[in-house]
Amino acid sequence: MKQRALAGAIEPVRRSRNLAVAGGTLIALAVVLAALNLRPAITSVGPLLDEARISLGASGTWAGLLTTLPGLCFAVAGLAAPRLARKVGMGSAVALALGILGIGLIVRVLDGPLVVLGGTLVSSAGIALANVLVPVVVKDSFPARVGLMTGIYTAALNLGGASGSALSPTLDSLLDGWRPALAAWALLAFLALVVWKIAIRGGARTTEHTGTQSEPRRSLLRSPLAWIVTLFFGLQSFLAYVVMGWFPQVLMDAGLSRGDAGLVVGLMSLLAVPISLTVPALAARQRNQTWWIVALGVFSMAGLGGLILAPSAAPLLWAILTGIGMSVFSMAVMVIALRARAGDETARLSGMVQGLGYLLAAIGPFLFGFLHDVTAGWTVPLAMVFGVVVAQTVFGGLAGRDKLV
Template sequence: MRVEHREPELDGAVELRTPGVVAAGALLAVAVVLTALNLRPAITGVGPMLAEMRQDLGASVVWAGVLTTLPTLCFAGAGLAAPLLARRAGIGVAIAIALAALAAGLVLRVLDGPVVVLGGTLVATAGIALINVLIPVVIKDSFPARIGVLTGVYTAALQGGGALGSAVTPRLGDTLGGWRPALGGWAVLAVVALLAWILAARGTGRAPRPAVGAEGGRSLLRNRLAWIVTAFFGLQAFYAYAAMGWFPQVLMDAGVPRDDAGLLFGLVSLIAVPISLVVAPMAARQRGQSRWIVGLGVFGVAGTLGLMLAPSWSPLLWSILVGLGMSTFSLALTVIALRARTGADTARLSGMAQGFGYLFAALGPFLFGLLHDLAGGWTVPLAMLLGLLAVQLTFGALAGRHRFV
């Protein structure tokens, strides 16, 4: 198929500098940041409390596996449904519904036994999945001249929220008296974000415009570039979820104490914050983003290779390199916004890339663990990740070229 190379039309790229418009834009940006802070604590807060949850609930290992896999599957299913909801309700209403679902799910899952925990997690992570897809549309439509900056800030807040979830939740448990108030307490942050979102919509006189309904019949399923972006997003997510699930154990088996392994993996998450704030805006200002994507990906290759060949030689160095490699997530989100001309296409591309991408990523922790069990060590699963990283670099380079779906 033919892919055009015209510059995208940025409706509203010339900003009206009246105080009211500037204030409304700032309020919407704050709402985006507060929303982003909610997108990971519901997931990362579970890990440190999982042993306590299983003991209190009398739950099995299989239940724990379902609980930890459920978010990724929700990201896939709800991600594919997000454009439909946005077309029918509008983007602003859809995000408000998603935040309400997140808050309700966080409360629901701490009220009763194992089944209720799974049900509440399903509701909460479905809300997160909807927001994952729709926030890039808000950035594209409301801040067309600052896509890189706002995407970087959004991604940094998302990663920072994930680090807060894993670091703060155990302390909340100690202070509040257990895993139930510790995990349920994050609903307060979701309610704050919901209120900020409502105020932002009122401040602008309307919610972010529902551009996703403008070209209702178009599908990207036959678009070659859309599949390239989807493959890039899915490959980087596969690597990230495999790393989040298993790299602490890889470090511990290399002789790193448990607490130090946890700190090192926390560093992996935190590295993405400054990278998102600096690299994503710089990359977005360029005609193409391929060299940035490949450059960060090479760091991931080096870190994974170090873990495979000499894991005990310098765990800190390998963790830093892996963290730099995983920072391609911010560029994956930037690419989604930049490869589409309109908010409508951004919603479709975001839903497609994140829906199919997270569905593929759900296999990451499972395959990594399976290969470890079959091979009796970490060399084979790490070699698998190296092979996938090579493919990721290829698709990332293609996705970063200056083209549009």
């Protein structure tokens, strides 16, 4: 009898553990699929932009606006994400973001230039919401493995971004046109939405309400640490936007062919995948992440310094060093979770950091191009970016200290 009673007591425990493991695996899969969707909507446009512009009879100004809209939308919609999560729940808010993304991807290929801009605005709003909310889900669902899951999340982001630019020309050929090629990425968004809905319905931990109403919420705008984290995130995004927009031309002028320059910039994104899978997991085990962030900043300084002083000597090496340094993005995402106390505060910090950070980053490509036009060379704009990386490393080092906002 005792053995039966013991077996009966053990069985529910085993069952609950199995359900917890299954739920954790499912939400991890949902996080990865969501992350894979947060860059292709943007990176898929570049390789097909000329074809789309000619087909639509659109101007160069239209093309510039199309590539600028996502960054501005990230800033505006990102600030609204915490309020949305409080109203509908974290899991439902992410599902809504994925749905908005998928709808925007379809809408933007249905008609002329204005519809393309409108669809891009809608899809970018979905990305902006998910950008802010998914890191909060990571912290709430995997509190003991924030570093590992943040690394997986950012690796999936980079993989999705590289896939968007690498696969879109092939989709253009297979599907006979830029419209179906761009619309095809909506399938990935809707797949992520289905898995996400199953995950939150199956009881995976995506906090539906966080924070306590009885405690007044302090404005993060008054927190020096919140501003430090925001500047760290914004400055590293500034570099990333410049690299995506201008580095192919910089590398071509340094001696690489057009094809090789495109491949090297793609390689810079792929370099971040293995680093993102290892460095955050190791850094999260320590109370202080400062030296990890500083070390990655030094790689970017070395690469940019090489491009400034001897651009033609080893352009591939300079690009690789810069690419390694750019993987500090995974650390910028992780410190958002580590510097906040609870889910609601993490959401608010994520909204502030990404909303204001992406607004700062959107200035990067314009300022870089302006300096290039004024000086008719790359030395001054690259020197400006070098200074940005120095500032990023300083603020990153401060953000990595064991403190809470």
